[in-house]
Amino acid sequence: MPARTARRALVAVEAARGRDAERGASKVRAALLSKWNDAGAGISHWDASGTFFELQLGNGRKSLTLSPRTLLLLYASDLAFRLRWEIRPAVAAGQIVIAAPYTETAIAFGEAAGLPRKWIVELFRYAPRPDLCLHVKDAKDGAPWRSRAMDGFPEFGAATVSPGQPSRKRSSPRCDQAVEALRRLKRESRCENLRRKTLDRLVKRLRHGKRTASADR
């Protein structure tokens, strides 16, 4: 009997905080590997292109102010990089890619920041639909958003789109809206909650079921 090979797939992991997305992605990967030894599964992280890191470093900027639209364009450019160099080649090679975050986090953040949903969805038209979208619940660790700009995209957005908020403050009104928008992902059935049951189903589906991913387009 031939050895079962990994089934190509793209799994999106979305969360209101960067660390939650990272944690969720690691959980998904661990679940895949524990139940399926030869599952080739890799994680595609936010800011793989280094764009946000370079902006944060650039000229020792202390108060970088961006419009929500500029921020979303930056995210889209980073995602284009991830698709080109990480996601598409890995999926084409038959691997499972866990993208943390993918498009829903950016869509929710952009909407919360006042951008028209239609514009954001069209912006990400170049990105293939994932096979599965998972939402990680907010850990609510109470840490300030602004001092953790490099923890993830929502944190970076909160620090640059809502300037003028005192850094000691936990969040700005826009951040709160963004968190709420990300929590709505589940209610609007755009994502499933990340639970053990969901993970079991995912492993089963990838091992035996049909795939629907178009990431290798």
Added chain:
Amino acid sequence: MLSADRSRTRSSTDRSRSSLRALVRARERSRGLLIAFEGPDGAGKTTQRKLFKTWLKGEGHQVVTSKWSSSRLVGPLIKARKKVHALGPEEFCLLHAVDFRHRLHTEILPALWQGKTVLADRFMFTGFARDAARGLDFDWLLNVYSPLFWPDMVFYFAVSPEVSAKRIAADRQPKYYESGQDVTGSEDALASYRQFIGRISKEYDALALIFEFVTIDAEQPMYEQHRRIREAFASDRRRRWAKWNIEALTEWIDTFGDPSDAG
């Protein structure tokens, strides 16, 4: 309950948007002019822009220049990535769109609001022409650059691909992205440039019709072109701010605050 909250938020957002639009309309009379210089490489845009700037200053205008891909935010980053040929078509397009939007918000709109004349050495049309020539969908490009900001005048320096290639080759070897080697796959930069600039010129010709460019024959003598620019400027200089422009302006004020408050 949730939907009631959302509709309350929406109506208060609508109210604040409509007051911002009123603020923008009130500025229409005292605002500055935005004039863009567009065309393929080697068409002589920069020379004409400099000549026109000198003339405008002599006429008493306060003039500000904004150049393509020059924002402090991502200009250096784009340059570094171009150098190592690391950009795919989408990333190339999106980073230039970031550069454009950031310059619009931090250089162009503040200057226009203060009544200054802005000369744009390339504008969003450069993005449209180059990215469409790279095979990206035009509707998607329009969305990326939305809300569009339509200048009062766009001078389009029309030059044949052959002349453009000849002028560029006289000085230097075309660069990797300039010559479109990322899409043509050609090893020969000049051959690739000839092929790519033909596609760009076609896109420009279409844009010239859609966005009502003032076409300048860039193969005419330099002073003749300058005279034609002055003539066109004198006859038809101001375009009412389009709906798109108002949308872009309200978004700018919404993000950066009422510029009138800054004095």
